[in-house]
Amino acid sequence: MSPPRSVAVVGAGLAAVSACDALRAQGYDGELVLYSAERGLPYDRPPLSKDVLLGEARRDDVLLRPERWYEEQRVDLRDGTPVRAIRPHEGGVERADGVVAGADRVVLATGGTPRTLPVPGGDDPAVHVLRTWQDAERLRERLLPRSRVTVVGAGLIGAETAAVAVALGCRVTLVDPVPVPLAAVVGDEIAGVLHRRHTAEGIEVITAGVERVEHRPGATEVLVHLAGDGVGDGRVVAADTVVAGIGIRPVTGLAEAAGLRVDNGVVVHPGQRTSHPNVFAVGDVARLDGHRVRHEHWDAAQLGGAAAAHGILGRPLPPAGATWFWSDRHGCRLEAVGTMADAERTVLRGAPDSGAFTVLGLSGDRLVAAAAVDRARDIKAARRIIDRDVPVDPALLADEGTDLRTVLKRSDTAPDAARGRTHR
Ligand SMILES: Cc1cc2nc3c(=O)[nH]c(=O)nc-3n(C[C@H](O)[C@H](O)[C@H](O)COP(=O)(O)OP(=O)(O)OC[C@H]3O[C@@H](n4cnc5c(N)ncnc54)[C@H](O)[C@@H]3O)c2cc1C
Structure with missing residues (x-):
């Protein structure tokens, strides 16, 4: 397939901006238009339920990129410009004002919309x-x-x-x-x-x-x-x-109308490819084929945007890593990597009463998930252990005296360390 000369990115959240960033970083030199239904510069969402709600951050504090970035990177941001249809067969998108703009490739980054309570009065504006x-x-x-x-x-x-x-x-x-x-x-x-x-x-x-x-x-x-x-x-x-706060629905209307495969999100394959070769989907709206859930997290949106750039430019994909998210509440931080549902058993590090502890999830002799309260170092190390897919010793993991980073170092010297990973 010939390289694209124009890319339209629909939606201007983290996944969209990350896709634009990665396209330019990988040398894409063509037209890049970013359509945003919202007005103003794109902003990050995690602070909304934290510093913004506390009144400790203003809009300027939470921008995804400073204004000059869009000019420097030649990203043509069209804020307040919703797209009402994508036309992959004709190679373009149709804006809500009726204007049709050409685009060789389209990235759907339309995110999610909050679910309303499915009960009488649940959709009241109050x-x-x-x-x-x-x-x-x-x-x-x-x-x-x-x-x-x-x-x-x-x-x-x-x-x-x-x-x-x-x-x-x-x-x-x-x-x-x-x-x-x-x-x-x-x-x-x-x-x-x-x-x-x-x-x-x-x-x-x-x-x-x-x-x-x-x-x-x-x-x-x-x-x-x-x-x-x-x-x-x-x-x-x-x-x-x-x-x-009962979750979101992926915003899949454009994909459905264009006849793309949609099933609990726009279904994507490695490189964020949808069922149409010229359309890619990223972030909260996308679900990787074969995965039950959509990963509605910051890191997944960021990595998905980057993976789409690889897919669009036909470059080899970076290895997929374990998913990661965090959440802050009452002055403490929850972090989790991998999928705890995949674990056959768990190992505890630290005492829950102390307020800071880690739970490691194992399947066979592999670490598949970890979750922790206020133990960022454990999570960082666990993520690397999961990504390297090396055998681990549960007794060693449970020992508070073991710095998890050393588990990886030990495995580097082990002969049977397997490092094959699939691609996102
Ligand atoms: C309040 C809050 C707190 C969060 N906290 C955390 C956290 O602590 N940790 C964590 O890991 N994750 C957190 N997340 C999740 C994370 O922010 C999201 O996963 C991420 O923002 C998803 O990015 P996205 O680009 O896929 O979608 P979005 O950010 O939803 O962006 C989609 C954009 O597309 C636009 N759009 C939709 N349709 C159209 C159209 N037809 N034309 C043009 N534009 C369109 C929308 O208006 C929107 O601006 C939080 C999310 C929220 C809402």
């Missing part, structure tokens, strides 16, 4: 979500000391939002039907410690589903009716502000 700068600004204004805030969903964003709200002096209720949220992702021990921390910080934690949301016209108060199904006790929680 129920906040947190995805965009505007969402964060709107919510921040509501987090006043002593105000009653109910957060539905105690996963990553819900937990972070509840933690910020209680730090700002709000009276916070956190509702989730799952007794220990995140256990499937980071294991029972870590998930349990983190969830109990909410209560210790003064958050009222309720295990229940939501049955309906009641917001009478003109009323400031919102009533959250909890299910009385045995899990929940049917109580009604009155709040000044309700936030739903």
Whole structure:
């Protein structure tokens, strides 16, 4: 296939900007247009539920790139310009204003949109979500000391939002039907410690589903009716502000309309290739074929953007590594690498009571996952061990006296160290 002379990137979040960055870094010299439905310079999302909500960061502090970068890299940013259709067969994209622009390759980086509560009243505008700068600004204004805030969903964003709200002096209720949220992702021990921390910080934690949301016209108060199904006790929680943090839906409309393969995201193959040879998909909207889940994390968006550049330019792909994410709450940091669901057994390093500890997940003699609270060094080393795919000794891993970095050094001298990895 001939090299592209024009690339259109649809969506201007991290995955999109990362794709543009990597295209230029790999020597792509052609036209590069970045279409953003949002106005202004593209920004990073993780700070929205942390420093931005706390009122400690302004928009300029969270930009993905400074303004001059777009000029220097010849990235033609069209902000406030949504794309309404992609036309891969004709080689172009159609903007919402009807203008059709040519593009040899299209990168879909349309991200995700927050799920609304699937119950009566769940889509009431009084129920906040947190995805965009505007969402964060709107919510921040509501987090006043002593105000009653109910957060539905105690996963990553819900937990972070509840933690910020209680730090700002709000009276916070956190509702989730799952007794220990995140256990499937980071294991029972870590998930349990983190969830109990909410209560210790003064958050009222309720295990229940939501049955309906009641917001009478003109009323400031919102009533959250909890299910009385045995899990929940049917109580009604009155709040000044309700936030739903129950996950996202991938924004796949453009891909579907163009006839691409879509199944819980735009299905991609190594190099972020979709079912159309001229279209690539990256970030939260994409799901790698053969993987059950989409990795809706910062690092996956960043790496996916870079992988798409390789795919577009037909370059050999860098080896795929273990997935990684972090989350901050109540002054501590959760980090996880790999997939805990792949682990046959776990090894604990450190004492959960101490507040800083690591859980390592093993399958056979290989490390496949790790999760930790405030143990960045362990996670960094674990990630390298997983990526190198070397055999490990569980007793050595469990020994607090062992610096995990030395495990890799030992394996370097071992004769049977296997290092084959698949490509992203
Ligand atoms: C509040 C919050 C906190 C987070 N915290 C963490 C964290 O602590 N750790 C972590 O690992 N991950 C975190 N994440 C996840 C991480 O930020 C996302 O995985 C990442 O931002 C995804 O990037 P993306 O480029 O795929 O999508 P997005 O950032 O969603 O960007 C997609 C963009 O495409 C635009 N768009 C959609 N349709 C069109 C169209 N038709 N035309 C033009 N533009 C369009 C959208 O407006 C949007 O700007 C957080 C996410 C949020 C929302």
